[in-house]
Amino acid sequence: MSPIEVIEPEHNRVKLAKDGRYLDYDFLVIATGARTHPEETPGLQEHEWHKSIYDFYTVEGALALQKHLRNWEGGRLVVNVVENPIKCPVAPLEFIMLADWFFHEQGIRDRVELIYATPLPGAFTKPIASKQLGHILDEKNIKVEPEFMVMEVNPDEKKIVSYDEREIEYDLLVTVPLNKGDEVIGRSGMDAGDGLNYVPVDKHTFLSPTYGNVFVLGDAAAVPTSKAGSVAHFAVDIFAENFVRHIDGLEMHHKFDGHANCFIESGFGKGLLIDFNYDVEPLPGRYPLPGVGPFKLLEESEMNHWGKMMFRWMYWNILLKGAELPLPAKMSMSGKWR
Amino acid sequence: MGTRTIAGVTVQVNDEGFLTNPAEWNKSIAAEIAKEEGIATLSDAHWKVIDYCRGEANKLGGKSPTLRQITVGTGVQTKELFGLFPKGPAKKVARIAGLGKPEGCV
Numbered sequence: 001m002s003p004i005e006v007i008e009p010e011h012n013r014v015k016l017a018k019d020g021r022y023l024d025y026d027f028l029v030i031a032t033g034a035r036t037h038p039e040e041t042p043g044l045q046e047h048e049w050h051k052s053i054y055d056f057y058t059v060e061g062a063l064a065l066q067k068h069l070r071n072w073e074g075g076r077l078v079v080n081v082v083e084n085p086i087k088c089p090v091a092p093l094e095f096i097m098l099a100d101w102f103f104h105e106q107g108i109r110d111r112v113e114l115i116y117a118t119p120l121p122g123a124f125t126k127p128i129a130s131k132q133l134g135h136i137l138d139e140k141n142i143k144v145e146p147e148f149m150v151m152e153v154n155p156d157e158k159k160i161v162s163y164d165e166r167e168i169e170y171d172l173l174v175t176v177p178l179n180k181g182d183e184v185i186g187r188s189g190m191d192a193g194d195g196l197n198y199v200p201v202d203k204h205t206f207l208s209p210t211y212g213n214v215f216v217l218g219d220a221a222a223v224p225t226s227k228a229g230s231v232a233h234f235a236v237d238i239f240a241e242n243f244v245r246h247i248d249g250l251e252m253h254h255k256f257d258g259h260a261n262c263f264i265e266s267g268f269g270k271g272l273l274i275d276f277n278y279d280v281e282p283l284p285g286r287y288p289l290p291g292v293g294p295f296k297l298l299e300e301s302e303m304n305h306w307g308k309m310m311f312r313w314m315y316w317n318i319l320l321k322g323a324e325l326p327l328p329a330k331m332s333m334s335g336k337w338r
Numbered sequence: 339m340g341t342r343t344i345a346g347v348t349v350q351v352n353d354e355g356f357l358t359n360p361a362e363w364n365k366s367i368a369a370e371i372a373k374e375e376g377i378a379t380l381s382d383a384h385w386k387v388i389d390y391c392r393g394e395a396n397k398l399g400g401k402s403p404t405l406r407q408i409t410v411g412t413g414v415q416t417k418e419l420f421g422l423f424p425k426g427p428a429k430k431v432a433r434i435a436g437l438g439k440p441e442g443c444v
């Protein structure tokens with residue numbers, strides 16, 4: 001096992017980091033994902049890192065935060081997304097709603113102020129979702145600070161400062177740092193030139209427009225849908241069918257539609273579910289069976305929460321074993337309404 | 339969704355006044371929307387950013403680029419961007435450039 005040091009797509013080979021050995025390829029599938037870069041925001045990953053500033057996008061960060069919360073006596077908790085795109089764009093919302101629930105259970109909710117500072121114009125930005133879910137954070141007494149582009153963190157004064165000089169003080173900062181693709185992409189000159197290290201590909205087939213034998217799947221690809229496990233899952237279904245044809249020099253018949261399907265835990269034993277693609281924003285409806293569900297789209301329900309719980313089992317026993325999951329890769333309009 | 343006339347051209351806009359069809363955009367429309375956003379005249383520095391965003395959106399299937407993409411792509415620093423397009427440059431540039439509002443997935 002070794003990380004890849006560099007990809008040389010002109011020579012159809014990759015160089016291994018461990019012993020500098022080259023591996024030749026006929027076809028290359030890149031799936032190097034994305035990870036967080038707290039060092040890109042001044043003040044974030046300094047002496048207060050994992051003391052009063054935590055992330056939960058890494059295992060170490062999540063565990064350290066869990067420990068901190070066990071004895072936390074309350075104050076102002078600020079969740080800040082540094083910049084988009086991030087993987088699992090709903091995770092910060094999910095975190096803050098679960099935090100609300102957790103502090104209720106601890107009996108200290110009245111001593112906790114929850115603030116969500118996002119670079120986007122709001123917590124929900126798609127027209128139908130905003131209408132449908134806009135009230136949910138209000139009801140949970142979670143304040144939103146929209147269009148907040150963090151410039152720096154002042155770890156001593158415990159405040160985050162935006163480019164337009166707004167300041168938010170915190171007692172506990174939970175950050176979703178800048179997300180970037182792996183450095184190997186930039187190092188190999190395969191990025192889009194925007195410093196984010198994602199590879200431009202055809203959004204329907206994942207084939208590189210520059211190299212006819214290179215595909216990019218999952219978070220590593222620069223495609224206009226969410227960076228989510230569900231997307232990678234559906235994408236692979238389409239890719240696998242296409243790939244066997246591509247090897248034989250045949251046209252690729254199947255076109256990925258950007259399908260994403262995400263549970264959003266909203267606390268108190270309830271959850272939300274969203275289902276969308278490149279062209280269709282999240283809509284209300286029932287899933288997966290039209291009219292029946294049992295899951296409700298764009299609406300809170302206990303069943304949705306159980307869906308997510310069930311998914312835990314499905315993940316280990318179906319997905320990881322590579323067994324078929326009886327859900328179509330392409331998004332369906334039946335069961336949805338506007 | 340509806341239509342409105344900007345700089346003599348009837349264009350399709352959404353509820354927040356963003357053009358929904360980037361092809362209907364022109365430079366006079368940009369100047370007019372800029373005024374509504376509190377920018378009296380568009381300088382070369384503004385245009386550099388607007389032109390870049392239009393070009394990128396073309397590559398990104400109509401999606402407006404993120405602030406980082408703009409700063410890396412144009413060499414204009416983030417702080418400067420906030421000077422050119424005060425209070426929320428990503429959203430302002432997108433509106434002036436006739437592109438969709440920066441959005442999350444939900």
Ligand SMILES: Cc1cc2nc3c(=O)[nH]c(=O)nc-3n(C[C@H](O)[C@H](O)[C@H](O)COP(=O)(O)OP(=O)(O)OC[C@H]3O[C@@H](n4cnc5c(N)ncnc54)[C@H](O)[C@@H]3O)c2cc1C
Nearest residue numbers: 003004032033034057088091182184218219227228229230
């Ligand atoms: C907190 C959190 C919650 C989430 N919740 C959900 C959810 O509820 N639903 C959902 O659908 N998605 C969710 N996601 C997103 C999901 O985890 C990712 O979208 C998914 O893992 C992407 O898969 P991937 O294979 O593209 O990348 P990854 O899973 O990141 O895998 C990339 C792999 O490539 C390896 N790699 C990188 N560079 C190199 C190199 N140079 N050489 C060799 N190997 C390399 C890495 O070590 C890694 O193992 C969540 C993410 C986070 C952080």
